[in-house]
Amino acid sequence: EIVMTQSPATLSVSPGESATLSCRASQSVSSNLAWYQQKPGQAPRLLIYGASTRATGIPARFSGSGSGTEFTLTISSLQSEDFAVYYCQQYNNWPLTFGQGTRLEIK
């Protein structure tokens, strides 16, 4: 099974600044990587798929990059509604696997 490792576990950033979240795969997943946002008490929401394609309705301040084993989610000009937990997920191989999440908190 492919292990997805996210870093850091918690990231403290001030509103208006940018945040960079990392996701590493234990073996290559090509570009078959998605990012999700989850707020307390809510289901996850798809942000990015194909490593860099924004899902429908996702603001342009969210961007994804990377391929192979190293991936990045960048959120520019952080808004109050962006503080949440973020998960990466690989879909290159069965079983599908998620990272353990990065909590983005207000500094």
Next chain:
Amino acid sequence: QVQLVQSGAEVKKPGASVKVSCKASGYTFTTYGLSWVRQAPGQGLEWMGWISPYNANTHYAQKLQGRVTVTTDTSTSTAYMELRSLRSDDTAVYYCARAAPGPHFDYWGQGTLVTVSS
């Protein structure tokens, strides 16, 4: 609009089984797979299984193989997840999610809390 509506919360005793439903609407049911993902209290997301409503092909997480079964009823556009031999560490919110090609998950149900307690 695409909607996935799940059944209500359940409380079960250890050793029992639970079956959670997920009714889909707003799209052609057989053209997308469906997955189940769970989240224990305060923990991350854990993928459980996937099914193609078109041909009933399935994939499961090895950790749950033998205890979990995912099925669909195409006549009602409903997916089901059954988990057997429940343990306390199966206490979690269970989500169904539509699996866009990949698969990645573009629409999610509202979640169903399953509590396993004696």
